[in-house]
Amino acid sequence: MSTAFNQSARRTIALEAEAVAVLEGRIDESFTRACELMLGCQGRVIVTGMGKSGHIGNKIAATLASTGTPAFFVHPGEASHGDLGMITASDVVIAISNSGSTAEVVTLLPLIKRLGIALISMTGDSQSVLALASAAHLDVSVASEACPLNLAPTTSTTVTLVMGDALAIALLEARGFSAEDFAFSHPGGALGRKLLLRVSDIMHRDQEMPKVASGSALPVALLEMTEKGFGMTTVVDANAQLIGVFTDGDLRRAVDRGIDINTASVDALMSPQPKTVNDSILAAQALKVMEDNSITALIVEDHNHHPIGVLHLHDILRAGVF
Incomplete structure (x- = not known):
């Protein structure tokens, strides 16, 4: 039984590593455009997504916020019931959906357009509604999920997370974000003490x-x-x-x-x-x-x-x- 566990784990890691490696070839003009929109944002970067995409979005927003790009996550379902008021015309929206057609996210498109907000999408379908409505689309498609049923979001969420990290680090370097700047975002715990205490x-x-x-x-x-x-x-x-x-x-x-x-x-x-x-x-x-x-x-x-x-x-x- 232990051999089967190990084989399954190695297969999962290999599949996800291969999918992540493919991302390098997708860093193109669209990625540059996404970075430019976020760097020029006068407000905050709003990240949204449903289900597993939402969990990944939460992490991406947290990483952006801690590396010099003001950001927070808005649940698309809650946005339709009042939380859209948290978004201003000065913001930029990153919408995450593997299919590119998640109803709760697509519902927000007219409202985002009405506010004149720049939209960045991260989807697995470059011809989807969400991708085509975006000022910049980031391709996070995968050949298959690590799940043998090809159902549970596994490889796709990993790839999306890595793309989010790529955005955050590209912006960090563009801003000249320093270790001391990082410390001011992390004043608590050992990290803050190490980087702030003189x-x-x-x-x-x-x-x-x-x-x-x-x-x-x-x-x-x-x-x-x-x-x-x-x-x-x-x-x-x-x-x-x-x-x-x-x-x-x-x-x-x-x-x-x-x-x-x-x-x-x-x-x-x-x-x-x-x-x-x-x-x-x-x-x-x-x-x-x-x-x-x-x-x-x-x-x-x-x-x-x-x-x-x-x-x-x-x-x-x-x-x-x-």
Whole structure:
């Protein structure tokens, strides 16, 4: 039985992969026209479709909205009972129907035309009512569904979804949509935190930052490290510029060498030219610096090499950036 399951799964994947591959040859002037209409849209892109096409339409609308193209889904049945008021003359409509003749979608055509709205269709029949009424028609026809009865929408919905993704990414690139733009559409969750949170948002500053003057006795540095709790302290010169860092590791190495920690100067034991970052970079970038250098804390300095804060690995992890 397991062999039959696996064979069926492989056949389905092969059929759908083949159908998706065919799409590449259909990226033509009509696709360009669809992109131009959406890019020039002064309102929103309205996606509509019934049944499985509607489910795919919902996802396409969500992808467009999250990649810089304002969009939402309108159920065609509800549109005929009041929701058409959600559509304005500044919008563009994408209508999805495998047959191109779905009654609930076709019913909307006169209303769309009356508003003067540009219509983009995605159908499996280029001669259908919906296709012929469109300013741009995208061919999403398939040789057969993956369903052995050739009934359940399977291959056709996959192909339609891929065509929708192609539109979204083409528009994303045309708009110069950046990772930061994407983050503003996804402020919640790990993705938003990773793309929006900056070092300045979570670093320790002012009185929380460990700092001792150059020439300080080692016990002074140890006391500062203990009070601030970062396992390190910055060392600054008379101009308050960073000249080094003294860490727990430096202390262990001093003890191993038999140095009298009661009389030693922090300058003799500190590590010069420590790794630093500025406060405007992303916390995710700071984490990469920590990982690349096998350290757990970073000094944040300004453009004049004055230490202005400390960022610890735990701060990044608590913020959910990983």
